[in-house]
Amino acid sequence: MSIAEAPGLRERKRxxxxxxxxxxxxxxxxxxxxxxxxIEEISRVADISPxxxxxxxxxxxxxxxxxxPDFIDGEALQHFVDGGPNGDLIRDLGYxxxxxxxxxxxxxxxxxxxxxxxxxxxxxxxxRMAGMRVFEDELSAVVARRLLRxxxxxxxxxxxxxxxxxxxxxxxxxxxxxAWTCWADSANKSGEPLAGxxxxxxxxxxxxxVKSRQS
Numbered sequence: 001m002s003i004a005e006a007p008g009l010r011e012r013k014r015x016x017x018x019x020x021x022x023x024x025x026x027x028x029x030x031x032x033x034x035x036x037x038x039i040e041e042i043s044r045v046a047d048i049s050p051x052x053x054x055x056x057x058x059x060x061x062x063x064x065x066x067x068x069p070d071f072i073d074g075e076a077l078q079h080f081v082d083g084g085p086n087g088d089l090i091r092d093l094g095y096x097x098x099x100x101x102x103x104x105x106x107x108x109x110x111x112x113x114x115x116x117x118x119x120x121x122x123x124x125x126x127x128r129m130a131g132m133r134v135f136e137d138e139l140s141a142v143v144a145r146r147l148l149r150x151x152x153x154x155x156x157x158x159x160x161x162x163x164x165x166x167x168x169x170x171x172x173x174x175x176x177x178x179a180w181t182c183w184a185d186s187a188n189k190s191g192e193p194l195a196g197x198x199x200x201x202x203x204x205x206x207x208x209x210v211k212s213r214q215s
């Protein structure tokens with residue numbers, strides 16, 4: 001269950017418009033080639049004006065690249081920093097990221113189309129990776145806040161704090177990749193949401209760590 005409340009009507013409309021734009025540009029780019037797609041065509045398919053398009057994305061490339069994970073809900077973020085929801089750092093981090101994914105909630109077809117275009121146009125993949133590096137830095141800062149709250153001694157050892165928060169972040173990014181791969185390649189295509197797969201992956205990761213400590 002998400003630790004954040006469901007978004008309001010205005011936020012749901014904003015998310016729906018953003019998804020419609022992304023879906024339109026992905027379909028058009030795969031059908032015609034990126035270089036032949038115009039903002040006017042994207043806007044027509046998404047049933048918006050070109051002006052509205054630019055309220056959401058600076059370019060068609062940005063719409064294709066997609067959004068990096070985002071801590072949309074401040075309450076959920078603070079809950080994590082304060083030690084929740086389970087009291088285990090890795091597992092809680094997974095639930096925080098799943099909460100963000102739940103709000104984005106892109107379907108499998110959209111994700112697959114985006115992956116295909118990233119493979120076809122290397123510069124789009126490079127843009128995606130740049131966005132993910134920024135996200136990693138933001139995530140590392142959040143983890144550092146959690147670690148500092150759990151142990152005030154880190155305040156006197158910033159180097160160790162930075163190192164451990166980066167380590168936790170890289171573990172989390174590996175788990176995210178595992179969750180996405182399992183979700184996208186799922187043989188049964190059961191319609192399981194990505195957020196659910198992410199929570200399961202981080203639960204498994206936490207279980208592995210517990211068994212390792214006990215052995």
